[in-house]
Amino acid sequence: MIARLLSNDFPRNRILAVLLLVVVVTLALTPFVIPGIKALNVAAKVLVFIVLVASFDLLLGYTGIVSFAHTMFFGIGAYGVAIAFTRLGPTWPALAAGVAAALALSFVLALAIGLFSLRVRAIFFSMITLAFAAAFQTLASQLSEITGGEDGLTFKVPSVLSPSHEFSSEPFLGVSLDGRLLTYYLLFVTALVLVLALLRIVNSPFGRVLQAIRENEFRAEAIGYRVVVYRTTSAILSALFATLAGAMLALWLRYNGPDTSLSFEIMLDVLLIVVIGGMGTIYGAVIGSGLFVVAQSYLQDLLRIASEATSGLPWLSALLSPDRWLLWLGLLFVLSVYYFPTGIVGKLRSMRAASKRPPAAGEPRHSPALK
């Protein structure tokens, strides 16, 4: 049963399995065990990022395509929901229409990108996507009639999902049962399903071909796989999942704007999470998002404490100032490349592998010379 759910792709390391369990259980219980609005917001963001990062992992980790346009699809999903609710009112059909339209647009754009990625060399391709993503963001803020421009869109969601909707006046375990809680669990279930689906995809024969293409495109073609088809399919799938993540975000925030879902910063965060978590593992997305989003959300608070504690040393205190939190984020980028070149998942798995591996090379082989 579990094997089916996980598509036979087990964590393959005890610590990793425990970590994953901790993340999932914590997310499942956040509203009841960690009080406060901030905690719930952080948990919801973790859920959204898990899906977003896992979808990017399909593209980067499994297919080897470095694209900076991933947030574009994220943004399309978020805008789809935002525009639909703004235009059509806070109803379920509006949500469905928004998501469907967003998926359709993402499909077309991803198809174009997938096909284009074969024409130019990889590094050019990533630079082009970078320029594209920037242009798309500008476009979104220029089309202010539709998108609300720089200011974005604030909108209402179906009433059962809105915070003012109370299911019972009695709090349950100290938590008020309102629309916000329902939304949270909606996100939780969606994220769970989507991640399991991605896990299935990467462990399907298709996923394995993607890895082969990543390793050696030329040879993959030579043994009979049409690289274009696989690459494009992967680009589309990854875009569609990112679009869904965007929809989740918009549903949670009840707001969307260019900075919120399209900014390059998010792209960077996603890249970093993939690398910290471990590329080409999907599980890395779960662990990485959990760690990173929580760290990012509380970094300023931590720094404030550190800065106050070191107020005797002005220069250190200046560096530890919460205003310079980005400095530490930058350092995190650097250190993660230094110390987690294969990510947390990779590191944990190789620990196990190293201890189990036979002495492959040194072991005696039968040799006529050494009778």
Place this chain on the structure above:
Amino acid sequence: MNESLLTLEGVHTHIGAYHILHGVDLQVPRGQLTMLLGRNGAGKTTTLRTIMGLWKASRGRITLDGQDITAQPTPQIAGRGVAYVPENMGIFADLTVRENMLLAARSAKNADQIDEQRLKWIFSLFPAVEKFWNHPAGKLSGGQKQMLAVSRSIVEPRELLIIDEPSKGLAPAIINNMIEAFGELKRSGVTILLVEQNFNFAKRLGDTVAVMDNGQIVHAGGMEELAEDEELQHSLLGLAL
């Protein structure tokens, strides 16, 4: 005469967690051609890379001309007059044949400064190098790449020549040329260390021979001795063909 230019004493090499060389002892006599033989995976390539400093020896000592080079960086070892052709040939595919040769000629600033006599000699051995002089090296055929790789190592005089499988992929006519070339180089005082799979080739060239297995030297001696002793050949190299 029998003083050795290059000596390995008890060299161990680890690659990551793998222990590949288990105490290699090897003497490469000055002015002679030494053949390093052995089955696939015996550690020949690893030995050459360790000599060049591309893998670090974890134990043991390597001396070149009496100097300890064990811990030296690769460029410094090369700077002592060692030319190396790796197993994968190390062709700069994006550069032209001319540019490849120019880089190997350390003292030349541009192609016109490469010793013309020597270049002519190389062209006569390996005509493809001349024919494709201004072509990107990546487009050469397998054998042509091999010729270029060997040409690069002899474009300037060096004291020690280390080549990993020089005959691989070459047509018989070119192999003849190469045998001739090594003979001439040897006569001019160059010391040569070759890894070979082609025993016929090895037989025609080698002065001394060392056979590796499982990360160790299991036989060392004169080439004639091995060439005449079919039984030994069989037990060491498993010659079936």
Place this chain on the structure above:
Amino acid sequence: MSRLETRDLTIRFGGHVAVNAVTCSFEPGTLTAIVGPNGAGKTTYFNLISGQLKASSGSVSLGGRDLSGMSASERTHAGLGRAFQLTNLFPRLTVLENVRLAVQASRGGPHRRGLNLWSVWSDHRTLLQHADEILGSIALKDKEHELVANLPHGDQRKLEVALLMALEPQVFMFDEPTAGMNAAEAPVILDLIRRLKADRSKTILLVEHKMDVVRELADRIIVLHNGSLVADGEPAEVIASPVVQEAYLGLSPQDASGGTDTPPHPDLPPSGGRSKQP
């Protein structure tokens, strides 16, 4: 029975004609060795047949079916399989994974071939079993869980051949399969080729510089020189022909190693030991 034919197959790289109007057909059940000096166009000829390069002109057909417009992957499905001269594998996957991918590509209909997004690959046991068998036949079974990047050169050559076997093609194209292989290991490959040959239904093309191997295995030899097909026939006869003796083996009867300072014409391989003291 499907025979492989090339008709006026030509490719130019700029001004250089690498393969020049080669017309030739290969029957099932024969092993044809292709020999010729370095740079004669042997690998390029293979590339044109298997679709890695697009011909400037001319056509390739298999069993009467024209393959000219097809991509490399389509030609693989049509029954052409090849191993590469310069090792070309999936370095960061395991040995078993490499072979399994090739098995998957060749077997089980378009649905299972890999566009299947929803089943789990490890459930396809028959594929794994088959991959295992192939590794057994090529003596790589004990290394099936090693990463390819960590294999010594010789084993990579073996794996190269294993991938070709896994494709189960009609036409087998070997490009110097034993280059860089130890004399003790090469027989594994040669045995495999012998077995294929014994099958009598496969078309086998072999590029090889080791004349002893060619002599033993080939039913027929064709010679490429400067891109053109210059000889075709029985092994003994072709080997004895002057063009092979001179241009390829370098056994010029009158060794003209005078003392001319000018290098020979670059198009002609030099004869024997003409050289000057550096």
Place this chain on the structure above:
Amino acid sequence: QSKGDIKIAHIYSRTGPLEAYGKQTQTGLLMGLDYATNGTMTVNGRKIVVIEKDDQGKPDVGKSLLATAYGDDKVDLAVGPTSSAVALAMLPVAEEYKKILLVEPAVADAITGDKWNKYIFRTGRNSSQDAASNAAVADQDGVSIATLAQDYAFGRDGIKAFKEALKKAKVVHEEYLPPNTTDFTAGIQRVVDQLKDKPGRKFIAVVWAGATPPFNALAAQNLKQRYGIDVATGGNILPAMVSYKQFPGMEGATYYYFGIPKNPVNEAMVAAHYKQFKSPPDFFTAGGFSAAMAIVTALKKTNGETDSNKLIAAMEGMSFDTPKGKMTFRKEDHQALQSMYHFKIKADPAFAWGVPELVREIKPEEMNIPVRNKR
């Protein structure tokens, strides 16, 4: 709960592109609270505590910070934010939690316009006030104006309000350039082509927010000498006014410059700022200071009560002193009406920036700012 501390959240861009603005606001807010409470930081015996939060200039972050402030930190009211986009995202949160959000210094009209709710007050100026005051400067018969603005909502709305406020002068051309333009040659060329042959006085009215405004490019073109074209624009923070120095005589209307308003509050603020930072206060310092004055005035009126409805009742129509003189929260949309200043630039070697000298104070009554919310 009336005896506990009065908790105020200040949510602003401590980091992000508007970091510099946000920090001025924070300085002003603290100075203002200090000044308004005579250094006690208490009203009616209740201590005022300011909790700072960094919205990083991101609407989503601002939104959840405000919810956290109201919900987790239980603040009584909130001040901020720096960016209009953040402010707009925050407005519904105030309504959800039924707590006051005093907007300062975000300028978008919509904040006190169609996105407004009754918990929203604003001490900062809005775009219409900017536009109306700038229009007042150039609005004369026979004047031809070409506008130059950034091509996004802020620029287009600004020009729209500017045109609405003009009564006599004629706008002959509107030029919109991408917000991140760095090479202005083409844009200026188009404007000049339209303007150069017009009779009478000619202005290029610039509405630009961001790091690279077109003033240097305009200055380099020598338009005054070549075609008799003047440049007009609003005020800005001091570092940005460095490029004004190249336009001695340039006119415009500004929200604040420390040398302009003459009143005890401003004097106190300038003195305090010099004392603390050895530099004059700037644009947004004045804003933060005003917000503080508004808060304390309101709290004094409610005797330290922080109940939202009581505060709203106290604040609607309330007048309070600020460094810019008296401001009044208009009852209809809770926008603080305030004076603006018509200035003329003087190049004074003693200052790194072009010094705006007061031409005249434009009183709130003069500007006739439309009420845009539907109540």
Place this chain on the structure above:
Amino acid sequence: MKNVDFDWKPLALVPLLALLVLPFIGSSSTWVTLTIAGLAMGMIIFVIASGLTLVFGLMDVLNFGHGVFIALGAFVATSVLGAMADYTASGSLLQNLLAVLPAMVIAMLVAAAIGLAFERFIVRPVYGNHLKQILITMGGMIIGEELIKVIWGPLQIPLPLPEGMRGMVLLGDAAVERYRLLAVIVGVLVFGLLLWTLTRTKLGLLIRAGVQDREMVESLGYRIHVLFVGVFVAGSALAGLGGVMWGMYQQTVVPQMGAQVNVLIFIVLIIGGLGSTTGALIGALLVGLMANYTGFLVPKAALFSNIALMMAILLWRPQGVYALSK
């Protein structure tokens, strides 16, 4: 270098573009203004991109942190020029230059020094891996930007152009900013120097070879490592110079300015083809011209002109106008 025929087509692109738009613009004086301004702008862009032609084009290091060196150069210039206010306030061009030249030299030195550290701690572990380069240099970029804020503060800082470099020159009816003409001189000098170094010495070859196969270059006896450091440092220094030029053009500097020009200069390099100095120059000129023409003809589209240009070029030559083989 005479063995290979020189490829003239890309060079012809620049005049071709200029002539192509002439009929659309109509007024010839406007056209001259726009063209000269565009070309001069292109030269400025070339100067800021020149460092990246070494680091990205030649060494194949996808350095997103390159912008930090540009910002750094500009900030150093504010400090140096600030300290030499007497010289900058003077109307004499010579005196101005006496302030600007030291500012350039110091900015380059500082950028070079930081470049040295950047290479050691940020870039060295990731040679040959683009993805890691992106991540780690991004980190470096963020750190650099924040450190600039720590040192110079988060505010924008004015960098007034020295008195004598202001204003414009009238060429007939067309007005050209004086500073742009100065930038052309700097651009030509940088271009000449780069071209000479890369084509007349083995340096360019060695770097390209080192990118493909480091071990082999070392086996040939070159200390490729030292060379890489040197080239990286030179690239950083050029970025510092570019920062001074760009800062003086904008006349204000902000810590984020590096990130702002990053995409632009990457586009220039892609258009030009990696590793080609001439290509980078052509790319920069095209971008400069294109921006001015579209800015005049269809201002709405100006934003996308770079991307459209890049796509068009890549459709024509997928490797950029001058690809170094492959």
